[in-house]
Amino acid sequence: MDIAEVLQFMYPTAEFVITNNDLDSIVWHTKGFETPTIDEIASSHEAMIIDKQEKTASKEAARQAVLTKLGLSADEVAALLA
DSSP: OOHHHHHHHHOTTOOEEOSTTOGGGOEESSTTOOOOOHHHHHHHHHHHHHHHHHHHHHHHHHHHHHHHHHTOOHHHHHHHHO
16 A cells, blocks of 8 residues: 555645655654544545545546547547557
8 A cells, every 4th residue: 555645635724744655754844734643544445436536437437427428439449549
C-alpha cells in the first residue's frame, strides 16, 4: 500500500513529505494535520480502492452512453481511431 497515495486521498489539501513509505518520516507542510494511525490508513485505503472502482465504472457508463447516443459500438470507434 502506498501511504502517500492514501494520505492524499484522506487529506486532499494537505502538503507533506514521506520517505520510503514510512509513517514516522512524515513531515507536514500544512498546519492542522496529524499523522493517522496505520489502522486509519488501512481503512482509508479500502475506501480509496472502492472510490477508484466507482469512478472507473461511472466513466465507463458515461462512455457507453455517448457511444449509444452516437449509434456506435466500441469496436467501430476503435476502427475509426486506428
